[in-house]
Amino acid sequence: MTASDISSVLIIEDEPLIAQRLGRMCEEILPSGCPIAFAPETASALGWLNTHAADVIFLDLNLKGEDGFDLIRHLSSYAAQTIVVSANTDRAIEAFEFGVVDFIPKPFSMPRLSAAIERLFQASPPGRTALKYVSFRIAGKVRTYRVEDIISISADDKYSQITMVDGETLFHDKALGAFEQRLPDRFMRVHKSHIVNLDRISAFRSTPGSRYLIELEGGNSVPVSRLQAPVLRKIIV
């Protein structure tokens, strides 16, 4: 996936000139015709997201005195990737823990915004704070879980199905690839459709026909690709 694949952008910014700047630059970076929506505060942003899909969200953390982290928590339950654009950089690490792709400090320039959009399609750079929490929208409410409590993540069409340590299985709007880029090192994509928490593996075994399988806490099994089997075996042994 590249910038040309981005089909929709939401800019959440309460200052018109700054929103205008973000929109103007996005128009230059993204393919022409890519729709760009604007929301000056949380309520209108969430209202828009209920009826539209966005690939990227640009978020100002300081919206009319509201705590932007409530919104980040909420936004992390959507398929869209979030880029924070804020003057207040001292909470960047906290933002990354919720899966924010990049944190652009104000004032910003075109190259900096362009670099942030590039990062949407790259794995987190070494040393970058990994995803620590993941949120789900369940029955109209947002619930947040610790990533370390995830046993496995499986692809379900363009969404993900996540199995938690308590046996609960939850669906998330994000694709498997989006998770893979932000998860901590103890998570591994063992198959094109499965990511597992290495700390939750009970057994690794081969089955007839040179197939490989890992058994996870809770009794579920996940197939392992031939390519990843030797790597996984080395890690486990």
Next chain:
Amino acid sequence: MHCYNSGSTLGVGAGHVFAYLKILVIRWMIRRRACLPARLICLCAAFGAFGPALAQDGPQFRSGDDTSWAEAGVEPGAWQPMDVFESDPQGVFWIRQQIYISPGNGWLLDRVIIVEAHAAYQVFWDGRMIGQSGRVGETAQEESPGFARAVFGVPPAFMTDGSHTLAIRASSMNREPGQSYFLTVEFADAGTLIRSERRRNALAGAAAGLSLLLMVLFAYIAAIRPVQRGRFLLAAGISAAALAIVVLELATQAFAFSYPLTHWLERLAVLPAVLLYLGMPLFVALRFELQRVLLWPGLAGVGLLASLLAGQVAATDADMIAFAVLCLLGMVMGLTLFRAARRNAMVIFGAFAICLVAIFLDRQNLSLFLVAIALLFSAELVFDLVYQEIRMARLSAKASRLQVEVLSRHIQPHFIMNSLTTVMELYETRQDEAVGFIEDLAAEFRQFARMADHTLVTLDQELELCRAHAGLMSRRMGKDLRLLTDVTDMRAMLPPGVIHTLLDNALTHNSYDAPEVVFRLAQKTDATGTVYVFTAPLGARTRHTAVSSGTGTRYMNSRLNEAFGHQWSMVAGPEEDNWVTRIHIGIRS
């Protein structure tokens, strides 16, 4: 008119209760129509105690003159009990009392008889004269006034076991107009008397020294400190009154005065006594800023007059009633302060409660108790002053921090980075507007720099800052933000950034959809002070639940505290479609 006498009764009845006190054995007291304020400082009452000697029966009175009346058992039927004693005797009269010395106790201690009287008198023990003060006479010319107070030793040889007769031959023909007829007789051991008087004088000396020190201190503070000058002057006056009373008290102990002269000494004490009596409630009311300040001294004055009246009508000890009334009033003030959760309220209540108890413990020294509570209040004021100074020092240190805060509020990342981002956007898209924006930004910073190191600025300066901020934010938000004012005194003083903070809070917490937003500031002045009413329209989807406790509000609280102490208040809340903040600043004392 009849005199009253409670001395001998107490002398016997309370003897066992006060068994540990070996000062007094009997005491007579005859007096009437004493000048009450003066008696506030020379309160004397009957007081009895255990000793090897006990008063037998009650003291008896007889008009006329015959030296044989000093003997025991002479014409017993001709004597009258003291409680039917005609109070304004003319010529010579006698008083006598039977004293019983229990076996084996007579030799134990040197005995003395202490006489306090507005009279000339001779003292007899079993018919033998043991001393005199002045010369007793039938007329004013014949009489040579005695000392108001005299002490006579009883020869040890006289202190035999069994019953004895103590008799006083007296006349009181040189009293000044209005001077009371006054006679007390105490029987005590010399050592105890000396120690008691030394203690009393030491206490009085210490009280005098402290009064003098506080008087000078408060006068000095009042001279150099314009804030609360009236309160400190009153404290200096009360200290001066306390000093005057104690000095007069000491003078009567240190020097021998003939009884007509004591009348003028008592008169001298009237003014400080009244000042102390009325001044203490006034002082407490002022010190703790009670409502209706004059109510309390007014009540004290009414209490004083009622006590005088009660003393006349019921022939009771009016000064003691007045003292009790003052104590009760003080306790009520203490409770009132306690209900208002005022600091040191219980000190006030406790001080007056102790004085009320003192009526039952030591009636002779009530004046010193009065002085003591006056000094206690003064000391409390000194401690409060020290507390205020420490608080001011802290506030001063805080003020420095606040100055930094004024600036940092405007170089905080959100404000400055958003402004710079706006500049960049304008520069890249509308350069002419970028220049104007930078000029607005510079104007606001310049205004802040001017105000930052001031505790107070004029409303005019504050509004200039607000308009600069509204102009800047108008550009940033793409709206027409306006501040309309209805003020009468542009020179009124305010801490810097207070109205600006209200404006900034409104912009931060509201999401305005309309292209034009109007804020209003009204200034109203009345007898209680000045009210600033800031009105901000509520934006769409605005969430306001109460007065904000954010950094902006904390900043305003700190600044207003620094400038006005506790003489300000701020309330805020929604009114129709607006969020209205009212800041009341009281008139500074």
